[in-house]
Amino acid sequence: MARKRDPKRDKAFELFKKSNGTVTNREIAKQLDVPEKTISAWKSRDKWNAVLQKDECSTANDDCSTTNKGGAPTGNQNAKGNRGNSRASPPPRNKNALKTGEYETIFEDFLSDEEREIYSDLSEDPFSVLSEEIKLLKIRQRRMMQRIKSAEENLGEEEIERLQQLRKVKEPTVIDGKVVTVKREALRDVQITRKQFRKIDNILAIEEALTRISNQLTKSIKQLNELSLSNGRVSLMEVQKQKMVFETEILEHKASKLVLKQGEQSKVQGLIDIGQALIGPIEEDEEVDSDESVEIID
Structure with a gap:
């Protein structure tokens, strides 16, 4: 059966956290009446320094009152005076990712x-x-x-990559008619790398x-x-439709003419009926064929 966790272990971390990591193991040991080596072991196993930087609770503390909010710890001044690089991002509409x-x-x-x-x-x-x-x-x-x-x-x-460093070199120089060796710093190739695309x-x-x-x-x-x-x-369907409309108009025109002729015929027949009523029926001449006898006298 596992041994029960010592409650002083969490108290030791709380003291370390309150002091923002400045308190020594010896001072914590004196306050909790615990051997200094025990405090050192707890600090190493629970990773107090890492937990303090992440602003989290101790790994063994289940009832954690703080959460990891990310970013640097409160009061951190690592980026103080850094104005950043306004040209860090590529220009708009660049072709860097073009393949x-x-x-x-x-x-x-x-x-x-x-x-x-x-x-x-x-x-x-x-x-x-x-x-x-x-x-x-x-x-x-x-x-x-x-x-x-x-x-x-x-x-x-191919691409050639040159690594240059400042090196001290001796160069002869004429001063007052005398040749004097002068030391100065100059860039010299230290490493040359050739890369084939x-x-x-x-x-x-x-x-x-x-x-x-x-x-x-x-x-x-x-x-x-x-x-x-x-x-x-x-x-094509529109043309056929227009053709059908045109043919329909022609048929309607012919039908109207036919109706007009029938109207004229009925009008003429009406005039004939009126004439017969006024003068009576018209008798038709009958042709009677009569046989004439011809006598032949001898």
Whole structure:
């Protein structure tokens, strides 16, 4: 069975904490009537100095009244007089994280003259969204091809890093007609490091990204073509609709003429009926064929 924790252990840490770590182990031992070596062991096992810097409670104290708020301890003056570096952050719209250019952000005011000419041709027709995407993809594709070309031209480029230090050197100098050796400090190369760039890896990465951009460009062009065909079908349906309306108007015009003729016929028939009522029925001449006998006298 584990031995019960000594309550003086937490009291010792509280005394150490109240003094902000300035009290000695001997003074704590005298106040608590504990051997000095015991205080030293408690201090080492519970890591009093680390806990005090973090502003936490002792590791063995479950009822911790303080919490770690982070940052430097209260009253810390490590950064006193440090105004900071206003140029520490990179400038806006920098290209430090640019690798392949697949996800490069394109700003209008940073376009080249040729890219501005391409961008200025963007129209506001119903296909503007896809058209703009296709043009931006072409610009991105062109930039990536330029990066591949530049990387291939500098395939054997290497970086030289020089480490220089001030060293005392002796140099002969003429003073009053006499050659005197004078010691002075000068920068001398202490270490030279040559680093070969692995441009081939960059080229392969850009080529893979270029393949993805080309596939995306192909899909966008296909979508634009499908949209054009869809609009063509709509236009054809509109033409057929107008043709049907025109044919309907022609049929209605012919029907109106036919109704007019029937009205005129009924009007003429009405006049005939009136005439018959006034003068009576009109008798038709009957042709009677009579046989005449001809006598022949001998």
